Amino acid sequence: MTAMASVSQVLKRNFSSSRAMAGAIKHVTVIGGGLMGSGIAQVSAAAGQKVCLVETNDKLLEGANSRIHESLKRVAKKVYKEKPAEGDKFVEQTMSRISGATDASEAVKNTDLVVEAIVENMAIKQKLFATLDAVAPKHTIFASNTSSLSITEIASQCQRKDRFGGLHFFNPVPVMKLLEVVRTNDTSDDTFKKMMEWGQEVGKTCITCKDTPGFVVNRLLVPMLAEAVRMLERGDASPRDIDTAMKLGAGHPMGPIELADYVGHDTTKFILDGWHEKMPENPLFNPLDTLNKLVSEGKLGMKTGEGFYSYKKK
Numbered sequence: 283m284t285a286m287a288s289v290s291q292v293l294k295r296n297f298s299s300s301r302a303m304a305g306a307i308k309h310v311t312v313i314g315g316g317l318m319g320s321g322i323a324q325v326s327a328a329a330g331q332k333v334c335l336v337e338t339n340d341k342l343l344e345g346a347n348s349r350i351h352e353s354l355k356r357v358a359k360k361v362y363k364e365k366p367a368e369g370d371k372f373v374e375q376t377m378s379r380i381s382g383a384t385d386a387s388e389a390v391k392n393t394d395l396v397v398e399a400i401v402e403n404m405a406i407k408q409k410l411f412a413t414l415d416a417v418a419p420k421h422t423i424f425a426s427n428t429s430s431l432s433i434t435e436i437a438s439q440c441q442r443k444d445r446f447g448g449l450h451f452f453n454p455v456p457v458m459k460l461l462e463v464v465r466t467n468d469t470s471d472d473t474f475k476k477m478m479e480w481g482q483e484v485g486k487t488c489i490t491c492k493d494t495p496g497f498v499v500n501r502l503l504v505p506m507l508a509e510a511v512r513m514l515e516r517g518d519a520s521p522r523d524i525d526t527a528m529k530l531g532a533g534h535p536m537g538p539i540e541l542a543d544y545v546g547h548d549t550t551k552f553i554l555d556g557w558h559e560k561m562p563e564n565p566l567f568n569p570l571d572t573l574n575k576l577v578s579e580g581k582l583g584m585k586t587g588e589g590f591y592s593y594k595k596k
C-alpha cells in the first residue's frame with residue numbers, strides 16, 4: 283500500500299460518514315490553536331463534537347480558523363471527490379461546530395473535556411490547568427497533548443488528578459491515525475474509559491501507555507532521529523541516503539532527516555535537552571552539536587524554509 287493510498291483511506295474512514303456520538307463527551311475545549319490544537323479541533327468537529335477553540339488573541343484565532351478551513355477543504359477534495367456539493371456541506375457543517383474564545387476560564391464552564399495544546403513549557407501548562415481546575419465543572423476531564431513532559435507533573439497543581447490524562451496526537455492530526463492515551467497512576471478507570479471512547483469517536487486508533495518520557499512513539503522516534511544526526515556528524519552517509527534508506531529499507535513515509543526538518547529543530551532540541559537534564563546518564567539523549575547550530579542560526583526546518591534541506595522556492 284502506498285503512503286498516498288493510506289492517507290486517502292484514513293481521511294475517508296475518519297470523515298466520510300457521521301459516526302454516532304455515543305460517548306459521554308459531547309463538548310470539547312481545545313486550548314491553543316497552533317499546529318496541533320487546530321488539528322485536534324478539526325477532527326473533533328468533523329466527528330460531530332461541539333468545539334470551543336481558545337487562543338490568546340483574535341488574530342491567532344483567525345489564523346487557526348483559516349488553517350482548519352484549508353485543511354477541511356483538502357479533506358473534502360479527497361473524500362468527496364465525486365460529490366463536490368457534499369464536500370462543501372461537510373466543510374461548512376464542520377466549521378459551524380467550532381467556536382472561538384480568548385478567555386479559557388469562561389470557555390471551560392460548559393465543557394466535558396479540555397485538551398491542552400499550548401507551548402511545551404511545564405510551568406505554563408501547570409498554571410493554566412490550576413486556573414481551569416477552579417472553574418471547570420466537576421465532571422470535566424483534563425488532558426494534555428504534551429510531546430515530552432510528564433502528565434503527572436502537569437496535573438500536580440490540580441485537585442482532579444483522577445480526571446486527568448494524556449491525549450497525544452500526531453502531526454498532521456487530520457491524517458495521522460494514532461492517538462496515545464496516557465494514564466497516570468491517578469487517572470481513574472472511568473476517565474481512562476471516556477478518553478479511549480472519545481479518541482475512537484474522533485477517528486483515531488488508540489493505544490494505551492504509562493506516563494513515561496516520550497510515551498511510546500517519541501521514546502523511540504527521538505533517539506532514532508538523534509542517531510541519524512550522529513551518522514551525519516560522523517560522515518557515515520548523506521542526508522538523502524539516510525532518508526532513502528529508511529523509506530525504502532524500513533518503509534517509513536519520511537526519512538529521519540526529513541522528519542526532523544518537518545517536526546522542527548527547536549522542538550527536537552527542546553525535547554533532547556529536557557530529557558538529557560533529567561536522565562544525564564543516558565547517552566541517547568546527549569545534546570547534538572549540529573542541531574544546536576541549526577537552531578542558533580534560525581534554521582528550524584520546513585517552517586523557516588531551511589534545516590538540513592532547503593525549502594525555499596527557487
Ligand SMILES: CCCCCCC[C@H](O)CC(=O)SCCNC(=O)CCNC(=O)[C@H](O)C(C)(C)COP(=O)([O-])OP(=O)([O-])OC[C@H]1O[C@@H](n2cnc3c(N)ncnc32)[C@H](O)[C@@H]1OP(=O)([O-])[O-]
Binds near residue numbers: 293354357429545
Ligand atoms: C525528534 C522527534 C521529535 C518528535 C517531536 C514531537 C512530535 C510529536 O510529539 C509527535 C509527532 O507528531 S511525530 C511526527 C509524526 N508524523 C510523521 O511521522 C509524519 C510522517 N509523514 C507522513 O506520514 C506523510 O509524509 C504525510 C502524511 C505528512 C504526507 O503524506 P504524503 O503522501 O507523503 O504527501 P502529500 O502529498 O503532501 O500529502 C498527501 C495527502 O495527505 C493529506 N494531507 C496532508 N496533510 C494534510 C493536512 N494538514 N490536512 C488535511 N489533509 C492533509 C492530503 O489529502 C494530501 O493530499 P493533497 O492533494 O496534497 O491535499
Ligand SMILES: NC(=O)c1ccc[n+]([C@@H]2O[C@H](COP(=O)([O-])OP(=O)(O)OC[C@H]3O[C@@H](n4cnc5c(N)ncnc54)[C@H](O)[C@@H]3O)[C@@H](O)[C@H]2O)c1
Binds near residue numbers: 317401410451
Ligand atoms: N508540533 C508537533 O509536531 C507536536 C506533535 C504532538 C504534540 N505536540 C505538543 O502539542 C503542544 C502544542 O504544539 P504546537 O506544535 O501546536 O505548538 P504551536 O506553537 O503551533 O501552538 C501553540 C499555540 O498555543 C497558543 N497558546 C499559548 N499559550 C496559550 C494559552 N495560555 N491559552 C491559549 N492559547 C495559548 C499559542 O498562541 C500558539 O498558537 C506542545 O505541548 C507540543 O509539545 C506537538
